């Protein structure tokens with residue numbers, strides 16, 4: 001039987017009609033009766049209706065409405081995937097305000113401290129199609145729908161605070177350049193190809209964003225370990241009509257974390273669902289992802305003195321200039337019930353704001369305010385998508401918009417217009433409660449131009465690079481080398497080097513060196529050279545503000561026959577105290593036979609549990625186990641990759657042959673746990689993060 005939710009104007013569950021009981025009985029008393037969409041009970045769901053089918057089948061009859069309806073519905077199961085952000089995963093939760101912004105905004109969601117507002121949050125990659133890998137190097141979407149008591153507020157942001165372009169009119173070009181090339185239909189979910197670098201190297205305003213997407217921000221460890229940003233400057237409006245500018249930031253409770261590039265490539269093979277599985281599992285395990293909501297508030301005076309234009313989405317406002325003010329927290333505590341109904345059909349729209357929150361004149365934001373409604377109309381098939389349970393506001397809603405495809409409401413009465421006098425209690429507007437735009441004086445010529453302050457494309461890119469630790473700078477350089485090595489047209493590589501030279505000659509030379517193109521760096525002409533006086537901002541680095549904790553992380557523990565079950569049990573206990581989980585990997589999924597004769601249950605079979613899926617690894621092996629696994633390529637790769645990906649490795653002394661075979665060289669991140677000892681030294685070191693010092697010994701750093 002088709003089950004419906006209680007979200008509102010949907011077809012009544014048949015149980016409520018009184019027919020359900022009878023159908024239920026007809027199905028044998030234990031299962032609901034299978035029916036067609038029209039509610040007719042189905043007698044046979046295995047065989048289509050055929051003419052003269054007694055010995056050999058005759059033709060299938062057109063008359064078989066059960067078959068036709070089923071296939072017909074199936075044929076229409078897909079809706080067009082999102083043109084960008086097609087691959088996503090989402091969860092339900094709540095937002096709770098901890099500090100009132102009543103002075104700045106009349107929005108209830110920003111002024112009632114302690115009030116919880118339901119949210120639905122969808123994370124996504126941008127360029128890949130719906131079936132692509134989670135771990136592509138890409139920006140991540142961070143879209144939050146807040147079902148406030150005053151209507152839906154959608155904060156449709158990203159995990160990077162700046163964007164590629166300054167004006168919405170360039171968006172289709174950017175996306176066409178980034179997605180698969182139109183003649184060949186590849187590469188999938190990657191910017192490492194000619195058309196992308198052709199476009200961005202001809203679009204210097206992209207340079208700041210390029211620094212960010214070549215950084216480890218573009219390969220996050222999980223959605224839980226990402227920041228989120230509203231990107232644009234918005235406005236808040238208080239009860240007296242006074243406006244204040246605002247930027248929104250989400251800061252993860254589990255801290256910022258990323259993977260390393262070689263690991264990202266291997267995760268894409270090992271588990272293309274890595275991020276969505278992590279989100280799903282952590283919520284199921286009660287390890288709820290959580291973020292603080294912080295704001296940067298500023299006024300016209302700051303706008304006047306800021307080096308850049310606050311309406312330019314390729315720039316950010318450093319936290320050192322406008323500090324973050326934490327005003328609330330968001331917790332994701334419930335997985336979707338149905339991926340399609342919720343995650344796929346959710347319609348985020350930047351124009352969804354509530355009274356007290358307003359737009360700025362950022363030309364990118366203004367263009368987005370057109371795009372999102374337009375795209376939902378074609379994606380969801382018509383103007384009634386706001387009636388879908390996931391999109392419907394959770395506050396009273398009433399207007400005279402009527403009819404259209406898939407109208408689920410059954411409005412009563414004669415009045416579907418305003419003003420009207422025929423019926424009492426029809427909806428009316430309210431100038432006090434309703435949405436009011438910021439009063440703003442506008443004058444001047446109508447022109448297609450960019451403001452002068454938008455012209456500095458390199459200063460913040462430079463500031464970003466020099467705000468990073470040496471390790472992070474190395475990763476940015478390597479990412480440019482990787483991406484440009486996939487660009488076939490030499491002139492595009494050279495032009496990109498020329499743009500990088502505008503950021504810093506040193507960076508450009510390092511990339512050129514890694515490409516084997518020394519002497520090919522010629523600055524591209526620019527009207528505004530990079531400022532060298534912007535101070536570094538520690539807040540832009542992942543490592544400078546990394547949390548030294550294992551909370552929410554995963555330890556991969558390799559076992560084999562002969563392993564000591566007590567070591568595994570102790571590791572589990574100690575890890576649990578730190579809020580982290582141990583997953584056991586064994587040669588057989590049925591588990592390993594411990595030396596005391598018990599079975600150590602396995603979560604992964606060796607071939608399906610590569611070390612890239614874990615934050616750190618532990619080899620709980622006996623001498624016999626280590627010898628056997630030394631001849632097992634997957635086990636050697638498990639350890640070798642763990643070492644090469646700079647992970648902390650814990651091991652029993654007996655595991656040494658496997659460490660040797662995998663080329664592990666003892667360092668502060670390789671901890672041998674002696675028999676009977678606890679694994680606390682291993683956990684303590686693992687909590688500090690990866691062994692970045694090891695990096696130059698495992699790969700060439702240009």
Ligand code: HDE
Nearest residue numbers: 082085122141142143157158168171231367368371372375
């Ligand atoms: Fe989007 N963007 N975008 N975007 N965007 C879409 O809407 C668009 C931009 C972002 O999980 C589309 O429903 C234009 C910036 C997220 O469902 C579409 C421009 C930022 C999501 C669209 C931008 C974003 C989208 C595609 C330039 C960060 C996924 C499907 C003016 C602040 C939401 C859809 C979800 C999705 C248009 C630029 C974030 C086509 C025209 C900047 C997180 O409407």
